[in-house]
Amino acid sequence: MRKLKLLLLGFFLLSGQLVWSQTKTISGKVTDAKQGDPLPGVSVVVKGSNSGTVTDADGAYKLTVSEKATTVIFSYLGFGTKEVSINGSLINISLEDGQSQSLDEIVVVGYGTKIKKDLTGNIAKVKGADVQNMPVTNLNQALQGRAAGVFVEANNGKVGEGVKILIRGSGSISASNSPLYVVDGVPINNSSYSGNPIADINFNDVESFDILKDASAAAIYGSRAANGVVLITTKRGKAGKTNFQVNTQYGFNKPTHLRGFLNASEYVSLVREAAINSDIIEGIDPLDPSQYAGSWLQHAERRLTRYSGWSDWRTLETNTNWEELAFNDKARTSAIDISASGGNDKTKFYLSASYNNQDGILIGNRFKRLSTRINLDHNVNDKFKVGFNLSLSQTSAGRVPVDNEFSTPMQIVALSPVTPLRDLDGNLYNSPTTTYSNPYVDFANGKFNSLIYRNIGNIFGQYNILPSLFFRTELGADIQNQNDDQFYGFSTTYGTGSNGYGESDWYRSLDYNINNYFNFKKSFSDVHDIDAVLGMSYQHYNSEYANVYGEQFPVEDLQKLESAALIKGGTSVATNSSFLSYFARANYKFNDKYLLTFSGRLDGSSVFGNDRRYGFFPAISAGWILSEENFLENSNTFSFLKLRGSWGLTGNADGFGDFAHLGLWGGSSYNGVSGLSPTQLANKELRWEKSNQVDIGLDFGLFNNKISGEIDVYNRKTKDLIYNVPVPGNSGFTTQTVNIGSMENKGIEFVINSENVSNKTFRWTSNLNVSFNKNKIVKLDGEQTSVPGNDGRYMNSLIVGESIGIFYGPKYAGVDPANGDALYYLQDGKTTTNDYNLAGDFIVGNPNPKVIAGLGNTVSFKGIELSFLFQGVFGNQVMNGAGGFMSASFDWYDNQTREQLNRWQKPGDITDVPQLRLAYGNGISSSSRYVYDADYIRLKNVTLAYNLPVSVLRKLKISTAKVYVTGVNLLTFTDYPGWDPEVNTDYRAGNRNQGSDFYAAPQIKNISVGLNIGF
């Protein structure tokens, strides 16, 4: 230990000596390449050292550098980064506005950074500035439509809840399909007790999102990277004047669409028609008074009387629009963000505080996030720097039950329009006056509040052992603390009959992570560039959960479990897992033309048995910059052209539990005595899912990079898919977790960025991304070729040769014009039958989109800037699992969707809506009848901003000021007849269970005004 101290001391002394070595001075001016204006605050740093400065108000800088220094790096927020060789003492440069996707842009890769030009893998970069202040709660929603191959879908319009993100399609059946999220080097925990853990991140603090898509880019994250990696880099301070930014925003949330249900008059008339039709089937004429008793019509009219409460359905006294009551018509959003950044050449900081408050569109749904961040960098000396990043956030949410609960707001649409909301005393009606329990009662007398504290941060030290070699160590943590507090009053669905229901849930997760790595970067003989990384990482996850719930509260005001007379139950559980990894990467560049990268990661994971614990994940990629070759060097067309190719292997060990390889027994109880019961069938052979990906890409820049883009073709094959193979139930188990299947995703991605017009007053840029992906299950368990839909209302199936979760089941053949029966096709595909059980099975839809696209445009004219993003999803279908209730020919008393008015009424009627029949289930079983095309194009985001002119700013003594109006989901173009085509009902959403609608809330449409000031 003593020796170590001495050595360390010597080492610091040694580094101190460098200061005395020979120096020289460089100076110059940095300007905006487009407008020629001086750029103040540009960071100027000597490559391979910590010494640097920033430009002053006139864009000028002066820097004393070591005699040995060869290169300086200029970088500026929102602009690119430029490396310039030191030839002489005067260096004037101009920086490009970052919107033109400069090839010199720095891209974050795992454990390092790279210049885009030198990339051999596929990384999509989205700048934080592009999504800044977008009024959504989850950064994934902000990324929607902005990157090729990245499919984002919110389950529904509940604020702060589930959002799916798939990079290059679905890679797994049973394990996780989510990418790995890494925030400033810390792989964060992407699971939580409820809500969405990604919504805790304030994305206004984000400098860039770098999405590692192909295996070569991602393989450095080895076993965690099969679904891609989203690297999130937060903003850092720059030396120079302290810069304050203040943003305030206020807006309105509305549903994108209301679908409409029958009104009271239609309801009464159709219910009676349905009842009479059922009576006729039974040979009864209910209109004959002698046959009325015991008829369906009597049943229906009694129900109408019951449902009408105090009012008279015969005179249509009540006409309640329940659908509108599901929504909060005063949903508002507000946000305030304040940040300060600056520092000197020794210490730099970025501080921020943010408040984001969004009312959901559904009654009872709210989201509020308070967050702060401190990022600090300190240069101890020329060789050693330390720093930390720390964010603390508090998210509080008012939640609503999942979509299949009677008490979830959207199920209110099932209630009858003849039912008044309240009785004559002003009390809310509930069952039995309402058809089902009234969600409004749960809203008015219940609460479901979540409070989450989230702390993501790390500290790091970096030591330059040699100018070409540094060692970096990082210690990071992600801590979540969540408390869900629920109380449902005496009249609610959960609380009725038990004098209230209360529940308290506590969840804590701690995820800590250590990274240690060396980075070696050197040029030899001016033509060989080597950039290599060698390191290790250890990560441990722990989560603990406890809850208690009870009933019998004395009064509704006492809502904590202290007051519950009956504690019904409680539990506490914990789980742990860990990863130990070693990784290496080497990049070699020859003559600025030929690029080669090798990487490999050896991962060990606690979630597998002793013999299957380690996996090795290699990748190789190469690039050829053709535009540097003689034959293209002078091309006027191709200003840049690079061909690249990669192959890599990545793994997946997330999403199927921490102990899936063990045969387990757990505690149980009967008669108040504890017991032991089997919980899991063993599989000692369980191992990683492996994803093999080949990517060939072409990066191009045309006409002096006025048009640039990328074309990528990939084939991603996942094998050893973790799959819960059905086993004979007579074993006492139903499934075993086995590596068995394989799946592939093939696709093409196009990215085109263009600078359409650019001059001093007018600038118009566009970017387009279009991605085609085809998912195919290649193998299930080797024996089965199809696993049909596993629940009655949906048809998401696994079929070899088809895409995951494809809709497979009976095909609806319309209505028999003779009798109004719903018809289905027999297996021959031609003959029809009215017996559902005889219907054949067909592929009737695919929930996986064939094409996703985004088209963004930014137009600026003097101080006015208009940007808008269209996002589209094409070639997919959605199944309405609630069709059998809401579009069901009055099989029961649920209110019906409006197309039911087109029902079959008399022989000869040609229609798709079968005859109405109360309790006769005419055509209501799951079939292609409830499968709809769900293509859509959406105006995802539009922002109109006005930047105050410099003359005004000077007077106000501020540096920037912008007023803006921004909107999200303002326009949606679709043929989907439901609420919103972007949907996957939350209670069953999964890898396989996609494209399903079940009383899912439409997406949120927001329009906000804001003011942004910098000084």
Place this chain on the structure above:
Amino acid sequence: MKKSIILVSAFIIIVAGCSKKLDILPTQSIDETQVFTNDANIKAALNGAYDAASSTSLLGGDLQLYSELLGADAEIAWVGTYNQPDEVYSKAILTNNSYVRATWAAAYNTINICNNILKAIDIVDEADRDRVKGEALFLRGEMYFELVKLFGKPYSAGNVTSNLGVQIVTTPTIGDISEANRVPRSTIEQTYNLILDDLNQAKTLLPEENDVYATTYTASAILSRVYLQMADYTKARDEANTVIESGEYILTDTYDKAFNNTSNSSEDILAMQVTAQDDQNDMHLFWSIGDFGARDGDVEILDKHLSLYGAADDRLALFYDNGTIYSGKWLLQYRNIPIIRLAEMYLTRAECNFRLGTNIGATPDEDINDVIRDRVGQTAIPVTLDNILLERRLELAHEGQRIHDVKRLKGSVDGFAYDANKLVFPIPIREINAVGPDILKQNDGY
């Protein structure tokens, strides 16, 4: 260079310290190899077997619900929104019905625990070994009996050596699935033989008293049901008589006291124990109403049923009106579920004595009029087979016996004959896929 050596060695130290960190065990579960290692664990597993049998998919309510829904015959109506019970009610069960699937799996889960216990029985303390073995055999026999009643043609349909029962598995699942799990269905006769063997062994092994768990009389009581299904009236009568004569059980003084109890009533021969903390009771959930913490009154009682009772029948008085008529047997939350009551033993004895022309234990007239009808305030009726069976139907109404009585008595419901294909559950498609369609045959009509 020394500096880098230090850093590299520091790096190696960190790395080396970590590999042990990959050895992580679960906190809520233990490995299967640690379970059957001592007496206490096996007894805990036995309690786990009762817990498994008390699942809502089994004796926790669904078995009874299926029986009543299949036997509805316009006496009750299913008006709930859940498709799975509705398919049972409509006799249009899909092979992927998730309730049916769950019942199959839950029964075999119970059987697997019993098989594990029976394999390790020698580890149990000698003093308790017979009891533990008897309980495991009882539960296994009872589970196979419930399975064969639902998934096989009724015994009364004959052809018991060719009609298919269920798959018989008597070895525990440890480590992996074995060939024992890929077996074809046994015949009805083979399945009944196993049931009789298990229950008869249990009868001799079990004690007379055993808290709320199975006793020798519980085994006898279930045996009397098995023999009734087989129309073996002598044995059914004798088993019922054994239970009655034991004196371990007495009828509650009023009918309503036999239901909605937090602890076993004096006439419960077996009841599933339900508490607020362990509230597996689908009978309450579906048959009661929201005001009592249930769903919305998914099962309604219709006039056709109510009209069967005499005017002052206490059993009629147990129904209640909440806009529609509901069964009061399942009114309250967190109450035990009677599985087999002493009253049934009297009815079985009376029926068998009547059929056989014997008076073992008592005359049918005594059992029916003095015991059963007297308690519910009904005057004596002439003892005929029809009257005995009607009495049975009223006394045991909505307790899960209906369809099995219809089947053994070769009656019909809702236009379906007792041996109709549609009154037999389909083998869950999941099972056929998992075992293979060549091995595991589907029932006719699916």
